[in-house]
Amino acid sequence: MEKITLKDIAxxxxxxxxxxxxxxNDNDRIPLETRNEIKExxxxxxxxxxxxxxxxxxxxxxxxxxxxxxxxxxxxxSTFTNIFWSTLHEEIQIKGYEPALYLFSDTDDFKYKVSQxxxxxxxxxxxxxxxxxxNKEIEFLKEMKYPYSLLYYGPEKYSEEVxxxxxxxxxxxxxNFLISRNLKSIATITTDMTPSFKMRTLGYKHALxxxxxxxxxxxxxxxxxxxxxxxxIAHQLYKKLDEIDAIFSQHDIWALGLIKGFTDLGVKxxxxxxxxxxxxxxxxxxxxxVLTTFTIETxxxxxxxxxxxIDDKIYKKRRIPIFKTLGTLxxxxxxx
Amino acid sequence: MEKITLKDIAxxxxxxxxxxxxxxNDNDRIPLETRNEIKExxxxxxxxxxxxxxxxxxxxxxxxxxxxxxxxxxxxxSTFTNIFWSTLHEEIQIKGYEPALYLFSDTDDFKYKVSQxxxxxxxxxxxxxxxxxxNKEIEFLKEMKYPYSLLYYGPEKYSEEVxxxxxxxxxxxxxNFLISRNLKSIATITTDMTPSFKMRTLGYKHALxxxxxxxxxxxxxxxxxxxxxxxxIAHQLYKKLDEIDAIFSQHDIWALGLIKGFTDLGVKxxxxxxxxxxxxxxxxxxxxxVLTTFTIETxxxxxxxxxxxIDDKIYKKRRIPIFKTLGTLxxxxxxx
DNA sequence: ATCACCTGGGCGCTAGACTTA
DNA sequence: CTAAGTCTAGCGCCCAGGTGA
Numbered sequence: 027m028e029k030i031t032l033k034d035i036a037x038x039x040x041x042x043x044x045x046x047x048x049x050x051n052d053n054d055r056i057p058l059e060t061r062n063e064i065k066e067x068x069x070x071x072x073x074x075x076x077x078x079x080x081x082x083x084x085x086x087x088x089x090x091x092x093x094x095x096x097x098x099x100x101x102x103x104s105t106f107t108n109i110f111w112s113t114l115h116e117e118i119q120i121k122g123y124e125p126a127l128y129l130f131s132d133t134d135d136f137k138y139k140v141s142q143x144x145x146x147x148x149x150x151x152x153x154x155x156x157x158x159x160x161n162k163e164i165e166f167l168k169e170m171k172y173p174y175s176l177l178y179y180g181p182e183k184y185s186e187e188v189x190x191x192x193x194x195x196x197x198x199x200x201x202n203f204l205i206s207r208n209l210k211s212i213a214t215i216t217t218d219m220t221p222s223f224k225m226r227t228l229g230y231k232h233a234l235x236x237x238x239x240x241x242x243x244x245x246x247x248x249x250x251x252x253x254x255x256x257x258x259i260a261h262q263l264y265k266k267l268d269e270i271d272a273i274f275s276q277h278d279i280w281a282l283g284l285i286k287g288f289t290d291l292g293v294k295x296x297x298x299x300x301x302x303x304x305x306x307x308x309x310x311x312x313x314x315x316v317l318t319t320f321t322i323e324t325x326x327x328x329x330x331x332x333x334x335x336i337d338d339k340i341y342k343k344r345r346i347p348i349f350k351t352l353g354t355l356x357x358x359x360x361x362x
Numbered sequence: 363m364e365k366i367t368l369k370d371i372a373x374x375x376x377x378x379x380x381x382x383x384x385x386x387n388d389n390d391r392i393p394l395e396t397r398n399e400i401k402e403x404x405x406x407x408x409x410x411x412x413x414x415x416x417x418x419x420x421x422x423x424x425x426x427x428x429x430x431x432x433x434x435x436x437x438x439x440s441t442f443t444n445i446f447w448s449t450l451h452e453e454i455q456i457k458g459y460e461p462a463l464y465l466f467s468d469t470d471d472f473k474y475k476v477s478q479x480x481x482x483x484x485x486x487x488x489x490x491x492x493x494x495x496x497n498k499e500i501e502f503l504k505e506m507k508y509p510y511s512l513l514y515y516g517p518e519k520y521s522e523e524v525x526x527x528x529x530x531x532x533x534x535x536x537x538n539f540l541i542s543r544n545l546k547s548i549a550t551i552t553t554d555m556t557p558s559f560k561m562r563t564l565g566y567k568h569a570l571x572x573x574x575x576x577x578x579x580x581x582x583x584x585x586x587x588x589x590x591x592x593x594x595i596a597h598q599l600y601k602k603l604d605e606i607d608a609i610f611s612q613h614d615i616w617a618l619g620l621i622k623g624f625t626d627l628g629v630k631x632x633x634x635x636x637x638x639x640x641x642x643x644x645x646x647x648x649x650x651x652v653l654t655t656f657t658i659e660t661x662x663x664x665x666x667x668x669x670x671x672i673d674d675k676i677y678k679k680r681r682i683p684i685f686k687t688l689g690t691l692x693x694x695x696x697x698x
Numbered sequence: 699a700t701c702a703c704c705t706g707g708g709c710g711c712t713a714g715a716c717t718t719a
Numbered sequence: 720c721t722a723a724g725t726c727t728a729g730c731g732c733c734c735a736g737g738t739g740a
Contacts, residue, residue, distance in 0.1 A: 029481055031710060042725050047712060057723070074478035078418040079710035082730050099448040102441060102644030112435040115465055127463050129451055142410035145365050147730095253648055286648060308438030309645070312589050312622060367731060378704050383733060393702070415731035418709050483709095 030073045039067055050075070081147050089124035090335065091149035093136065095156040096129035103253075103279060105308055110155055110177065113328040121336055123150070133162050144172050151335045153177050157220060173339035175331040178222075185221045189331040191322035192350035193222045197229020200274055200302055200320055203355060205237045207362055209271035209300055213245040215259060216276045226276045226304065245270070249280065256283015257290075263299075264291055272300035272361065278307040278319055285313045285360065296362040306356050315359035322353040366409045375403055386411070417483050425460035426671065427485035429472065431492040432465035439589075439615060441644060446491055446513065449664040457672055459486070469498050480508050487671045489513050493556060509675035511667040514558075521557045525667035527658035528686035529558045533565020536610055536638055536656055539691060541573045543698055545607035545636055549581040551595060552612045562612045562640065581606070585616065592619015593626075599635075600627055608636035608697065614643040614655055621649045621696065632698040642692050651695035658689040 032050075036043045041064065049056045049064040050073075056064075081087045092114050098107040111127065118125040126149065130136040143149045151173035154163075159176070164184045167174045180188035204212050214230050216223045231241045249255040256279060263270065275281035281303030288295055295301055295315055303310070306321035334346035368386075372379045377400065384392045385400040386409075417423045428450050434443040447463065454461040462485065466472040479485045487509035490499075495512070500520045503510045516524035540548050550566050552559045567577045585591040592615060599606060611617035617639030624631055631637055631651055639646070642657035670682035 029710095033710080043710090044712075044726075045724060047710095048724090051712085055723070060723080072477065074474070074481050076418070076710050077478065077482040077484055078414045079482075079730090080712080082412070082414040082418055082732090083710075083712045085730070096448070096451070099444040099451075101444075104444055105438060105440075108435040108437075108440055108444070112432070115432070115435075138410070141408065142413065145410050146413040146415075148413055282648070290650070309648075312618070312645075312648070314622075314626070365731095369731080379732080380705080380734075381703055383731095384703090387733085391702075396702080412731050415709090416733080418711090418730090419732045419734085421709070 030068075030071045031076070035064065035068055035071065035073060038071075039064055085147045086150055087124070087148055088122065089126050089149050090118050090332070091140075091143055091152040092118075092125055092127050093140070093152055093154045093156065094127065094129055095158045096131050098156075099129075103307070103309070106305070107155075109324050110328065113325050114153060114155075114177075114332070117325075117329050117332050121332055123336065130156075130158075132158070133160065136163055137166055140167070140172060141170065144170070151175070151340050153331055153335060155179065173335055175335040175339070177331045178327065179220060182221050187348055188221075189327050189334065189348060190222065190350060191327065192352045193225035194229040194350075196304065196320050196322070196353050197226035197231075197274075197276075198233045199229075199355065200226075200304065201230045201233035202237070204272045204274065204300065204302060204361065205233065205239070207272075207300070209362065210239055211245070211269060211271045212239075212274055213247060213263070213270050213272070214274040214276060215247045215249060215256075215280045217248055217250060219250075223276055230274060251277045251279050253279050253283040253286070256280035256285075257287035258283070260284045260287025260291065260293075264288075264293070267293065267299060270299065272302065275301060275303045278303035278305045278310060278317060281317050281319065281360075282307070282309060282313055285315070285317065295360050300361040302361055310358070318358040318361040319356050320353055321356050323351045326351050366404075366407045367412070371400065371404055371407065371409060374407075375400055421483045422486055423460070423484055424458065425462050425485050426454050426668070427476075427479055427488040428454075428461055428463050429476070429488055429490045429492065430463065430465055431494045432467050434492075435465075439643070439645070442641070443491075445660050446664065449661050450489060450491075450513075450668070453661070453665050453668050457668055459672065466492075468494070469496065472499055473502055476503070476508060477506065480506070487511070487676050489667055489671060491515065509671055511671040511675070513667045514663065515556060518557050523684055524557075525663050525670065525684060526558065526686060527663065528688045529561035530565040530568075530686075532640060532656050532658070532689050533562035533567075533610075533612075534569040535565075535691065536562075536640065537566045537569035538573070540608045540610065540636065540638060540697065541569065541575070543608075543636070545698065546575055547581070547605060547607045548575075548610055549583060549599070549606050549608070550610040550612060551583045551585060551592075551616045553584055553586060555586075559612055566610060587613045587615050589615050589619040589622070592616035592621075593623035594619070596620045596623025596627065596629075600624075600629070603629065603635060606635065608638065611637060611639045614639035614641045614646060614653065617653050617655065617696075618643070618645060618649055621651070621653065631696050636697040638697055646694070654694035654697040655692045656689055657692050659687045662687050 032043045032046045035046045046064055049061040050068060098104055115125045128139055130139055153175050155177045157179045159181050161181050161183050176188040178190045216227050234241050247259060281301050284301050303317050303319035306319045310317040330349055337343045338346045368379045368382045371382045381392060382400050385397040386404060434440055451461045464475055466475055489511050491513045493515045495517050497517050497519050512524040514526045552563050570577050617637050620637050639653050639655035642655045646653040666685055673679045674682045
């Protein structure tokens with residue numbers, strides 16, 4: 027099977043290479059009849075365009091690079107990564123672009139890959155989904171004028187630019203929900219690893235204060251997100267159970283660990299302690315009681331990031347404001 | 363920032379474009395000193411090669427396409443997909459190739475993407491990880507002489523070609539293990555969706571027969587793999603518990619569902635029923651008792667598939683036999 | 699003959715300039 | 720002037736086959 031090129035089609039149809047090229051690209055200058063004739067032949071020959079040649083000539087490829095840190099797919103509960111990647115994959119195609127996934131390890135790797143891809147015209151823009159981002163990467167992108175959107179994560183300094191959930195409001199909504207159930211002494215589990223968590227904590231704090239409840243630093247528990255740490259925290263809190271009405275776990279993974287930990291200890295949820303999570307992990311159905319949690323608008327966030335990248339930064343057609351998208355409570359059985 | 367090309371470096375150093383190209387590709391024909399001089403300049407200018415131009419000229423790209431079906435990243439417990447993808451990503455790089463992920467939806471989509479990528483020289487070989495594969499895809503690859511390796515899944519007719527676990531032996535080992543614990547009446551949960559499960563069932567059957575235990579068709583339970591179905595099966599088996607000693611769940615996800623289901627019903631594991639799984643999912647630690655299960659050599663399987671693809675099918679250097687790799691038992695607490 | 703480097707053609711496609719009726 | 724094409728240069732790189740010392 028020899029490779030079919032425009033030349034072959036030109037020879038076979040008697041037209042020139044440029045006419046063939048124009049026809050296959052549906053150029054108005056070629057009469058519809060000719061176009062169809064050429065397309066028909068191309069189809070019969072199973073012609074596919076040479077992507078390298080097209081890119082080299084056009085200096086653009088209509089593809090969007092999705093950059094993720096390379097350990098995201100190694101995490102045991104990386105459902106989040108998967109949801110984002112598969113949503114991006116779908117939505118980028120809907121916008122008429124090709125998605126391409128790239129994993130990077132560190133700043134240098136990131137910079138090298140990004141510049142190579144942009145220089146080669148292999149990507150027209152980049153969507154970055156990574157906790158590892160520092161100011162350096164963002165400044166590099168700005169300096170090089172590479173179109174980019176930040177998805178979900180971003181360094182504190184540039185957090186305004188990040189397409190993500192409205193974490194401040196979710197913290198507030200969740201806390202208010204607990205307060206509305208007459209749960210007043212609320213602990214929270216968080217981490218200072220990313221700005222998202224800080225915002226949730228801030229929302230939590232303000233909700234408390236607005237309800238006239240004094241914010242108590244000692245009720246803010248810091249941990250690394252993992253099921254095991256959730257179990258561990260349940261054991262730690264076991265003795266203090268009379269001082270606490272509810273726990274706002276800023277990530278479901280801890281909340282599920284809490285359910286397991288407390289259940290093992292014979293603590294009844296929600297009778298003795300209410301638990302609320304954040305993220306609406308699919309696993310929640312594996313545990314009883316079913317976790318009350320909070321879901322973010324993954325799909326909308328992805329679409330916003332993509333549209334901003336394409337319409338605003340690549341085409342400069344319209345300005346897309348960078349939204350922090352509001353999520354919603356998902357009521358389960360773990361809150362009294 | 364104007365794009366730097368070989369021409370620019372040539373102009374700057376006074377050498378010709380071909381000398382610069384050869385130097386950057388470490389060609390012996392250029393004296394080391396010249397090479398280093400040129401490389402130094404290239405580095406200072408932040409030169410990156412134009413991938414399209416290189417590929418177009420060389421008709422090869424040193425990249426390996428990883429093809430997966432597009433819904434794999436949507437599954438709630440797609441840890442398996444993630445492990446394979448991240449292992450492939452790492453190991454392909456170690457072999458000096460670039461990994462590229464492509465998701466496809468159906469046969470036509472698959473064929474089109476594969477031929478376009480091969481025609482464009484964008485991939486030199488392809489590793490396919492998909493349940494959707496039919497004879498058509500394989501015959502197409504063979505006809506077009508595209509180098510490929512089948513990973514983990516493959517249509518029954520070509521199952522000999524698939525790099526995967528030795529599912530027959532795992533079925534046997536697991537069943538023998540149960541028998542050695544004096545558990546004789548063993549049910550199994552399986553599906554006829556893929557050849558892997560059929561092989562596990564066959565191993566189970568042979569192990570029973572070799573131990574002189576009559577194979578009982580009614581103890582073979584068929585279901586779609588999901589946690590919920592595991593729970594459901596626990597409820598179904600509740601009344602028959604005196605007839606069954608152990609359950610060989612051919613996928614951990616059912617086994618974890620069983621643990622939850624039986625625990626909720628007040629059935630003690632392993633005292634009243636022994637459970638053994640298959641796949642060693644990371645989630646197993648979330649449940650008590652910790653599941654006894656079986657782990658397959660994911661990494662080795664991936665490496666075999668990659669080496670076969672590169673050394674055998676691309677370079678035709680050496681023949682790699684297609685192994686079915688043996689896994690190992692992972693002892694937990696769910697078997698008496 | 700070897701070393702060190704250069705010339706030129708070509709990969710397949712695109713698009714602006716040009717031609718012909 | 721238009722409609723329907725064709726011509727040609729060029730994208731950036733690689734490499735076979737030179738050339739001159």
